Structure formats: C-alpha cells, structure tokens
Amino acid sequence: MADETTGETPEIQVPELDPVVDQGLKRIATLEKEAADLKDQLLRTLADMENLRRRTEREIADARVYAVTNFARDVVTAADNLTRAISAVDTEARATGGEALVALFDGVELTDRELMKALEKHGVTKVEPMGEKFDPNFHQAMFEVPDPSVVAGTVVQVVQAGYKIGERVLRPALVGVGRGGPKAAPAAEPEGGHVDKTV
Numbered sequence: 001m002a003d004e005t006t007g008e009t010p011e012i013q014v015p016e017l018d019p020v021v022d023q024g025l026k027r028i029a030t031l032e033k034e035a036a037d038l039k040d041q042l043l044r045t046l047a048d049m050e051n052l053r054r055r056t057e058r059e060i061a062d063a064r065v066y067a068v069t070n071f072a073r074d075v076v077t078a079a080d081n082l083t084r085a086i087s088a089v090d091t092e093a094r095a096t097g098g099e100a101l102v103a104l105f106d107g108v109e110l111t112d113r114e115l116m117k118a119l120e121k122h123g124v125t126k127v128e129p130m131g132e133k134f135d136p137n138f139h140q141a142m143f144e145v146p147d148p149s150v151v152a153g154t155v156v157q158v159v160q161a162g163y164k165i166g167e168r169v170l171r172p173a174l175v176g177v178g179r180g181g182p183k184a185a186p187a188a189e190p191e192g193g194h195v196d197k198t199v
C-alpha cells in the first residue's frame with residue numbers, strides 16, 4: 001500500500017534464506033526436473049516397446065501365413081498340369097478307353113484333389129472367377145469378348161485359374177472379359193451418405 005503522507009510505496013523486506021536452505025531448494029528443483037525427464041523417457045520407451053511387440057507379432061503372423069509363398073508358386077504350376085491332364089480326357093474316352101485309362105484318370109483326379117487339399121491347408125486357395133465382375137487385384141485380362149448378353153466387365157472365360165495365399169495374390173487368374181452388354185450398376189451408397197475411401 002502507498003504511504004498516505006508521502007505517496008510512496010514502502011519496500012517489502014524479503015528475509016534472506018539460509019544458504020544451506022537455498023542450496024537445498026535448488027537441488028530439489030533440479031531433482032524434480034530430472035525425475036520428470038526420466039518419467040517422460042520411461043513412458044516413451046514403454047510405448048516404443050509396445051509398438052515393437054505389436055509389429056513383431058504382426059510380422060510373425062505374416063511369416064506363418066506367407067512363408068510358403070515361393071514354394072506354393074512352384075507347386076501351382078504342377079496343379080495346373082494335373083488339371084490340364086484331367087480336362088484332356090473327355091467323357092467318351094473315359095467310357096471306351098479301357099480299364100487302364102480309367103485307373104490312370106482316377107489316379108490323376110485323386111492326386112489333383114489331394115494337392116488342392118494340401119495347398120488349402122497352407123492357406124493357398126484357387127481363384128476361379130467365371131461369371132464374377134472383373135477385379136484387377138485378382139484377375140489379369142487377356143482379351144475382351146463381345147457379348148451383349150452379359151454385363152460389361154464380367155469374366156466370361158478363364159484361361160488359367162489364379163491363386164491367392166491368405167489375402168495376397170499368389171498368381172492372378174488369366175481371364176477373358178465381356179464387353180458390349182449393359183453397364184454394371186454402380187455400387188449402392190450406404191445409408192448415411194458419402195463414404196470416405198481414403199485409407
């Protein structure tokens with residue numbers, strides 16, 4: 001408060017701290033700052049370790065699913081050859097070809113089924129898109145087929161079946177795509193309006 005007679009504000013006297021107490025307070029402030037820094041460092045390290053753990057789990061899961069990729073790529077070629085062998089023998093030849101041909105044909109069919117089971121057991125599935133809408137993620141268009149009876153962009157011929165492992169393409173299906181028919185209907189917009197497609 002100002003002195004009413006002189007109008008001056010009197011100085012407030014702050015008692016001097018004992019040098020030992022002053023040094024102790026400074027030391028406490030320093031230690032508190034160090035503790036806060038170390039706590040921050042610890043929290044960041046824990047977060048980094050959690051992220052590393054999650055990433056490692058994801059990589060291990062991917063390795064389990066996709067470890068056989070190169071081997072499977074080689075094996076599907078053999079599966080294609082078995083399928084070609086089966087389709088090379090028509091129904092009439094099977095009926096009139098004799099016991100040896102029927103036994104050979106049955107053996108090739110059995111081998112093909114067993115190979116497909118083994119591939120599926122390891123996450124490899126066949127992609128046969130006949131009649132489906134062309135999907136460039138899983139199909140490779142080899143040619144277009146003028147066909148006004150099918151919706152444009154529909155797979156009308158499968159030249160070679162494709163394969164996928166897990167959710168990844170192992171080998172795209174080689175297909176012929178119909179054109180000239182009616183346009184495909186646009187995908188229905190979900191309730192609630194616009195969908196953000198950015199990921």
